[in-house]
Amino acid sequence: MYELDSRLRRDDEVLDIGSNAGFLSLMIAKRCARVDAVELNPYLVRIAQRCREFDGADNVSFLCSSFEDADLSGPYSLVLSLANHHTFDGNMRPDFRRYIERIRSLTASGGRLLFESHPGEYRRPELRQHLDEVRDLFQVNGERVTSSYRSVYDTNRLVVWLDAV
Numbered sequence: 719m720y721e722l723d724s725r726l727r728r729d730d731e732v733l734d735i736g737s738n739a740g741f742l743s744l745m746i747a748k749r750c751a752r753v754d755a756v757e758l759n760p761y762l763v764r765i766a767q768r769c770r771e772f773d774g775a776d777n778v779s780f781l782c783s784s785f786e787d788a789d790l791s792g793p794y795s796l797v798l799s800l801a802n803h804h805t806f807d808g809n810m811r812p813d814f815r816r817y818i819e820r821i822r823s824l825t826a827s828g829g830r831l832l833f834e835s836h837p838g839e840y841r842r843p844e845l846r847q848h849l850d851e852v853r854d855l856f857q858v859n860g861e862r863v864t865s866s867y868r869s870v871y872d873t874n875r876l877v878v879w880l881d882a883v
């Protein structure tokens with residue numbers, strides 16, 4: 719549903735923001751050069767690190783930090799912001815523009831951003847407006863609305879591919 723099969727490149731250096739238990743990072747790492755994942759919750763980071771050891775993946779690193787404060791070694795050719803532009807626990811509620819500016823500063827020229835909304839957000843005009851307001855940083859290069867998940871919490875998400883300007 720993210721179109722990673724067609725869009726992920728072998729030489730991609732990827733940043734996964736809010737990597738949760740790290741499963742997507744580990745999956746992606748098998749098909750790209752490197753993944754740096756940043757996650758605030760230390761328990762989730764510990765699970766991710768255990769899975770990484772089990773997997774034997776040596777091109778993934780899990781950093782326990784807030785994205786805002788993380789010492790990251792970009793630039794990245796692909797950044798994943800999957801339901802992370804704000805979080806319901808309130809741990810991440812930055813100004814949208816500042817959030818995207820930080821992402822842009824970590825993205826290589828010619829790099830891409832894969833952005834996923836929270837469920838139902840695609841209907842809200844402010845998300846469209848926010849994306850419109852950052853057109854000087856990233857331009858939309860394809861989007862879709864999800865409908866294939868099982869849980870009501872996971873339907874109707876906006877998934878957008880953006881190119882760094």
Ligand SMILES: C[S@@+](CC[C@H](N)C(=O)[O-])C[C@H]1O[C@@H](n2cnc3c(N)ncnc32)[C@H](O)[C@@H]1O
Nearest residue numbers: 736738756757758759784785800801805809810
């Ligand atoms: C809504 S979940 C999305 C997780 C994952 N990206 C996904 O799509 O399954 C938000 C995740 O971001 C983490 N998080 C919350 N605030 C954060 C912050 N300031 N910096 C980094 N991660 C944060 C949470 O612990 C949680 O794992």
